Amino acid sequence: MESLDEDARLMLRYRDGDADAFAALYARHKGPLYRYLLRQVRNAGAAADLFQDVWSRLIATRGRYVARAKFATYLFHIAHNCMVDFFRRDLRLHQTARIEDADAPASEPEVPEHQRPDRVAELLEQQSALLAALSRLPQEQREAFLLHEESGLTVEEIARVTQVGLETAKSRLRYAVRKLKQSMLAAEIEDSPPLRARQLKAVN
Amino acid sequence: MRPPDELDGYLRGDSALSRQYRRESSPEPPHELDRRVLRLVRGPAPNLPPLAFAASVLLSVALVLAIVFGPQSSKRADEAPHLVRASARADVSPLLYSSDPVRLTPRQWLADIAALRRAGRNGEADAEMRRFRAAYPDYPVGEPK
Numbered sequence: 001m002e003s004l005d006e007d008a009r010l011m012l013r014y015r016d017g018d019a020d021a022f023a024a025l026y027a028r029h030k031g032p033l034y035r036y037l038l039r040q041v042r043n044a045g046a047a048a049d050l051f052q053d054v055w056s057r058l059i060a061t062r063g064r065y066v067a068r069a070k071f072a073t074y075l076f077h078i079a080h081n082c083m084v085d086f087f088r089r090d091l092r093l094h095q096t097a098r099i100e101d102a103d104a105p106a107s108e109p110e111v112p113e114h115q116r117p118d119r120v121a122e123l124l125e126q127q128s129a130l131l132a133a134l135s136r137l138p139q140e141q142r143e144a145f146l147l148h149e150e151s152g153l154t155v156e157e158i159a160r161v162t163q164v165g166l167e168t169a170k171s172r173l174r175y176a177v178r179k180l181k182q183s184m185l186a187a188e189i190e191d192s193p194p195l196r197a198r199q200l201k202a203v204n
Numbered sequence: 205m206r207p208p209d210e211l212d213g214y215l216r217g218d219s220a221l222s223r224q225y226r227r228e229s230s231p232e233p234p235h236e237l238d239r240r241v242l243r244l245v246r247g248p249a250p251n252l253p254p255l256a257f258a259a260s261v262l263l264s265v266a267l268v269l270a271i272v273f274g275p276q277s278s279k280r281a282d283e284a285p286h287l288v289r290a291s292a293r294a295d296v297s298p299l300l301y302s303s304d305p306v307r308l309t310p311r312q313w314l315a316d317i318a319a320l321r322r323a324g325r326n327g328e329a330d331a332e333m334r335r336f337r338a339a340y341p342d343y344p345v346g347e348p349k
Contacts, residue, residue: 019245019246023242030238034232055241055244130221130225148215154215174210177210181221
């Protein structure tokens with residue numbers, strides 16, 4: 001019991017019926033979990049549904065909770081599974097829509113407001129260069145980065161949460177870090193014309 | 205010699221990338237979402253209509269038992285304050301949650317009749333008033349507001 005983190009202790013108390021322990025756990029993890037979901041699905045409504053789904057599953061399965069690892073690993077494992085389900089549903093929805101539309105006369109495809117290319121471009125402009133670059137990463141790389149930044153998970157824990165091998169998790173995080181650093185550098189160059197001029201001069 | 209891995213540097217913490225990410229906006233879940241999740245744990249608010257129905261059934265049973273087996277069993281049924289059988293809804297009168305309806309005083313009975321009138325249930329109020337007059341013929345009748 002001594003080696004358990006504070007969150008795991010709270011979860012054990014909640015498992016045994018202490019609702020206040022849940023409130024404390026919720027207060028600690030709601031922000032990181034919400035941002036992890038929001039920056040993955042990039043839609044506030046979907047993120048809110050997923051957020052509630054994650055906590056509902058945690059509540060429903062609390063009786064089976066055993067403190068084997070860091071609590072964040074447990075919570076984000078549930079979140080990862082919810083998100084995988086979400087992306088599968090989303091994919092099926094799009095496939096069904098494509099099949100149904102195959103015989104229909106060609107028309108403007110109906111996509112949700114937030115997925116329209118002009119809307120996406122607009123959102124990207126409103127974001128910082130880093131968040132825009134994050135949103136352009138492949139989903140697995142973005143997830144690895146968010147798990148580390150939002151909940152402080154190690155590469156081993158990221159591998160466990162996302163159910164992949166250690167090397168795969170490491171590789172995803174490495175690519176994410178490299179691309180994000182490049183985007184930061186590019187943004188710095190854009191923001192400092194003299195530097196850009198010097199670099200262009202050096203190139204020429 | 206193996207070149208330093210940028211991932212190792214990043215994982216050691218406090219990299220420029222992490223610092224930049226932490227400087228970004230940190231959206232939190234909306235308050236309504238907080239409430240929805242915390243409600244899952246605390247449980248839903250008590251469902252009042254079934255409770256009111258249960259109270260009504262209990263009061264009716266108590267009244268019947270009191271009439272049949274109680275010391276006032278020789279009294280005419282019309283003399284009992286029927287109001288408590290009429291309804292146990294909180295919007296009529298708090299007295300309806302009384303666990304011993306036959307102990308309503310004339311004043312309480314009149315207050316309940318007034319509550320029925322305020323609720324627009326004039327037919328029931330008139331019927332109760334007739335029963336009240338039969339039970340307390342000498343009581344000065346002035347329905348309290």
